[in-house]
Amino acid sequence: xxxFIQHPIESQAKELKKILRSATDTEWGRRYGFERYKKTMDxxxxxxxxxxxxxxxxxxxxxxxxxxxxxxxxxxxxAKSSGTTSxxxxxxxxxxxxxRNCHTKGGWRLLTAIYDNVKDPKIVEGKSILxxxxxxxxxxxxxGSVVGDVSAVIYQRTHPIAVNRMFPDKDIALLPDxxxxxxxxxxxxxxxxIRMVAGTPTWAVVLFKKVLEYTGKQNILEVWPKMQAFVHGxxxxxxxxxxxxxxxxxxxxxxxxxxxxxxxxxAVQNDIAKSDMLLLLDNGVFxxxxxxxxxxxxxxxxxxxxxxELYKNYAMVITTNSGLFRxxxxxxxxxxxxxxxxxxxxxxxxxxxNVFGEEVMVSNTDAALSETCKQFNVxxxxxxxxxxxxxASGKGGHEWMIEFEKSPENPDAFAKQLxxxxxxxxxxxxAKRYNDLALEPLKLNVAKPGTFxxxxxxxxxxxxxQKVPRLANHREYLDELKTFNT
Numbered sequence: 001x002x003x004f005i006q007h008p009i010e011s012q013a014k015e016l017k018k019i020l021r022s023a024t025d026t027e028w029g030r031r032y033g034f035e036r037y038k039k040t041m042d043x044x045x046x047x048x049x050x051x052x053x054x055x056x057x058x059x060x061x062x063x064x065x066x067x068x069x070x071x072x073x074x075x076x077x078x079a080k081s082s083g084t085t086s087x088x089x090x091x092x093x094x095x096x097x098x099x100r101n102c103h104t105k106g107g108w109r110l111l112t113a114i115y116d117n118v119k120d121p122k123i124v125e126g127k128s129i130l131x132x133x134x135x136x137x138x139x140x141x142x143x144g145s146v147v148g149d150v151s152a153v154i155y156q157r158t159h160p161i162a163v164n165r166m167f168p169d170k171d172i173a174l175l176p177d178x179x180x181x182x183x184x185x186x187x188x189x190x191x192x193x194i195r196m197v198a199g200t201p202t203w204a205v206v207l208f209k210k211v212l213e214y215t216g217k218q219n220i221l222e223v224w225p226k227m228q229a230f231v232h233g234x235x236x237x238x239x240x241x242x243x244x245x246x247x248x249x250x251x252x253x254x255x256x257x258x259x260x261x262x263x264x265x266x267a268v269q270n271d272i273a274k275s276d277m278l279l280l281l282d283n284g285v286f287x288x289x290x291x292x293x294x295x296x297x298x299x300x301x302x303x304x305x306x307x308x309e310l311y312k313n314y315a316m317v318i319t320t321n322s323g324l325f326r327x328x329x330x331x332x333x334x335x336x337x338x339x340x341x342x343x344x345x346x347x348x349x350x351x352x353x354n355v356f357g358e359e360v361m362v363s364n365t366d367a368a369l370s371e372t373c374k375q376f377n378v379x380x381x382x383x384x385x386x387x388x389x390x391x392a393s394g395k396g397g398h399e400w401m402i403e404f405e406k407s408p409e410n411p412d413a414f415a416k417q418l419x420x421x422x423x424x425x426x427x428x429x430x431a432k433r434y435n436d437l438a439l440e441p442l443k444l445n446v447a448k449p450g451t452f453x454x455x456x457x458x459x460x461x462x463x464x465x466q467k468v469p470r471l472a473n474h475r476e477y478l479d480e481l482k483t484f485n486t
Contacts, residue, residue, distance in 0.1 A: 004282040005340045009306050013040050016286040019321050022097075027069045028058070028325060040304065043286075043326075048299060049317060051328045052090045059091055063142040070323030071095050077157075079150035079262035092262045094153050098322035102284040103154050106265025109280060110231065110258055114196075117272045118228050118254045123195045126226055127167035129185060130155060131199025131207065133463050134176040148174075149463060150262040151199075167192050178203075178462045186210035194224040198231035201240040202382065202467060206453075208247050220247045229254040235467045236345070238366040239380050242373060243405070259345060263329050264320050267343055276342040281305075284321035289314035292332070292359075295349055302326075310335050313361065315349045332361065351471045355387040356396050356439055358429040360422070362470045368421040369402075376414050379405040382452035382468045386478035388443065397440035401481050403447035415444035447485050455484045 004011035020037050023029045032047040055070070062069050063078060070093060077094040094103070115121045133149020135156055146153070152174050155163075163170065168185055175181040186207055197204060208220050217223050230244065230253075237244075237257060244255070259267035259277055264285050267277035279287070288302035292313040302317055316329050332352075333343040347362035354360070365385055373380055381403040388397040400418070408414040419442045423430035432438040452468055469477055 008281050008341055011281045012286055012305055015282060015284060016040060016043060016319060019284065019286060019319055022321065023071060023323065025068065026072055044302065047326055049302070049326050049328060059093065062093060063091060063145045065144055075323070076144065076146055077153050078145060078147045079153050080147050081150065081262040091147065093322045094150070095322045098264070098284060098320060099154065099157055101321060102264045103260070105283045106260060106268065106280060109268050110256070113256055113268050113270045114229055116270065117256065119252055121228065122226065123228060124165055126193035126195035128165060128196040128198065129167050129189065129194055130173065131203050132173050134174050167194065182207050182210060186214055190215055190223055194227050196227065196229045196231065200234045200467060201232050201237055202235065204230065205240065205243060219249055221250065229256060231256050231258060233258045233260055236362060236366040238370045241370065243379050261329065263318060263324060263327070264322070276336040276344050279341040279343050281341065286319040288317040288326065290317060305341060308335050310338060313346050347471070351469055353385065353387055353398065353471050353473055355389065355473055356432050358426065358432045358439070360426055360429055360471065364422060364426045365470060367425045368418055371421045372414060372418040375417060376408045378408050381405055383470065384468055384477050384481065385471050386475045387473060388440070395436070395438065395440045397442060399443045399445065399478060401445040401447050401478055401485070403449065403452050407446050411444055411446050415442060418442065418444070445482070445485065447481070451481060451485045455481050
């Protein structure tokens with residue numbers, strides 16, 4: 001690991017060269033002249049920035065069995081996820097080398113981080129729960145292809161030695177019915193020696209509540225006394241810190257964040273005393289970054305790693321050993337360190353609100369909501385935010401829907417404090433809210449218990465990789481949720 005930390009630019013150049021050399025004789029390699037590549041600066045000139053819509057037709061051809069399109073040979077596995085695209089789902093190739101040198105290598109880096117950070121680690125002496133999704137291999141339209149959540153794709157191909165340290169057995173872990181799977185893990189897991197759980201915080205909370213219901217215990221450590229760590233990703237952990245503190249009421253418990261997306265394993269929190277993650281630079285991914293002010297340009301200029309600056313928001317662009325070339329992943333990050341290169345995830349390129357020039361990111365709403373919950377001693381289950389558009393007779397603003405585990409006694413006071421806290425973490429929002437000149441105070445809807453879960457179930461988005469969209473520049477999500485809150 002030390003080489004890419006000490007030699008980040010050289011490591012990235014080697015990764016890009018290996019990727020393009022492998023893909024030179026593919027359809028895309030010939031189309032864009034990968035053989036002309038000589039040095040890193042050449043890369044921007046060979047092909048434009050891509051998004052899922054621009055590669056979708058080629059991926060569908062690959063899923064039907066065509067060879068040598070984006071990557072050499074036949075690609076069998078595809079990670080399915082809901083993305084910020086025009087489609088309900090997107091399908092990302094997971095090549096053999098991507099599985100081995102990106103996802104699996106990232107998993108080993110995670111294990112290293114665990115053993116570097118956890119006091120007297122004994123994770124492998126017991127079992128670990130990975131809240132994985134499901135797979136489908138009998139799709140008529142894609143014969144021979146295997147499609148599923150990236151967690152399930154990786155789980156399915158994990159070495160048997162590692163699988164033996166996991167709970168439950170694979171037949172339960174990959175069940176397509178996620179609700180049934182959580183019930184079985186909870187009911188059977190209370191007899192197991194669980195040392196670690198990994199998954200999205202949203203679904204981990206559901207699992208832990210089921211475990212406590214089955215056992216009648218007060219916290220998870222009463223059920224699994226030797227559990228040492230929770231590994232999380234996909235959504236910000238900030239709103240979940242207080243509920244998890246109640247699940248694990250000890251200072252000796254470790255929380256470790258990873259950035260493991262369908263498109264690759266990008267980063268891992270290698271120092272749990274800090275909230276940022278180490279960007280992995282030698283695992284089959286080459287990075288470019290689009291500055292926030294250029295996100296919406298048709299042909300934005302990208303920055304290489306050596307050109308980025310601290311504490312600015314960037315949209316991430318990746319080239320990978322799964323056949324993604326200059327691909328907008330849809331996530332936004334901010335650098336907290338340039339030696340080594342460390343990042344925090346700030347949101348999604350399509351999950352922010354900038355209707356009025358306020359440029360509110362998910363990291364802003366997470367921080368403001370977390371602080372307000374502390375001040376009112378309440379816990380949040382889920383939330384989403386949408387704009388209130390200007391009318392001829394009224395000003396604009398933001399409308400929130402929050403489902404609490406226990407609602408604040410005075411929702412109006414909570415909303416006012418939340419509004420004030422959002423001003424503190426976002427100066428653009430504060431400026432627009434000054435004296436209510438441009439934006440009205442935020443409006444709060446308190447959701448009934450189960451509102452978000454029922455909405456996600458209705459949308460067929462119950463699963464390991466599924467999460468509630470936090471922010472949007474439209475009202476579609478919020479207005480739908482309102483119909484479930486009546």
